[in-house]
Amino acid sequence: MNTQVTCIGLPAGWINAWLAAVGATVLDPRIRLHWKARGHQAVLSCVDVDPLEALVEAWPDAERLSDLPIAEHWRQAGELRRRVSVGSFVLRARAARSDPHSWTLSSTMTDLSVDAEGDVAHALLDPAGPGTVKWLHHRLMKVHRHVRDPSREIIGASLMGQGERVKDNGLGFDQSRLGSQCDDSDRWTDPVVEVLAFFGLAVFPMRGRGSDGRLERAAFGDERQRGWRKTAGSTEPRRLYWPAWRQALDANGIDALLDVWKSDAEERWPLLGVHAAWRTVPFQAKVRADPTRALGAERL
Secondary structure, three states: OEEEEEEEEEEOOOHHHHHHHHHHHHHOOOOEEEEOOOOOEEEEEEEOOOHHHHHHHHOOOHHHHHOOOOOOEOOOOOEOOOOOEHHHHHHHHHHHOOOOOOHHHHOOEEEEEEOOOOEEEEOOOOOOOOOOOOOHHHHHHHHHOOOOOOOHHHHHHHHOOOOOOEEOOOOOOEHHHOOOOOOOOOOEEOHHHHHHHHHHHHHOOEEOOOOOOOOOHHHOOOOEEOOEEOOOOOOOOOEEEEEEEOOOEOHHHHHHHHHHOOOOOHHHHHHHOEEEEEEEEEOOOOOOOOOOOOEEEEEO
């Protein structure tokens, strides 16, 4: 018997909610995801098990997250911080090659594009954080600690849009965490959504030309990540494009869909089951010195 849960708190037009819904399928391969055609809310489904119970069972504990390949220290494979040299990345990538969570490296950074100092490029969904918390794994561990009781009630409340927000910067790219630009408002995030969104990064691998930026300046900033593109002839920065679909897909199915879906080929969307799509809108700071990074969304 197929059981499904409509997650009214995870609308596809909120990038963190979309990533969180995808992240649920990454955490538990039994979970399938599709989106309601009206309202575009996530629908999680499973065969012979309640998808919410499956998600509670699959919820990662601190020990599991501490053992991810992007941890600062991991299995005697060097040290990773915000700035990562090519040598450090290669050492870690070799050690993580057979690890089931090797995607945490390939979806957040790449040595196929480097900067003038020879450091690897970071994904746009891996922005630099404020203060001393400047790398993604630390932010993940910090927000995960807020979910002290990963019960059906706590996780279910977040899926329904009723989760308690906490004072935390989260992964660092959710626009809804921001308060007013007129004062020093605190940042508030839903920690359940943030943790799930991290696992949604698995479907966004990075790559680059493989040129040495220290020798070939044209290679600077040439990092690429699935889903991000520029509008032809535009001087705007890359934007992330993502779809909502009607058929129930597991993580592998979502991965395959993102391979063939084209945001600028709307006439083909129905053939793929896609009924809506969005793109990111970057946060616009009022002063140049503002380091804030955030992503909103607009429907295509």
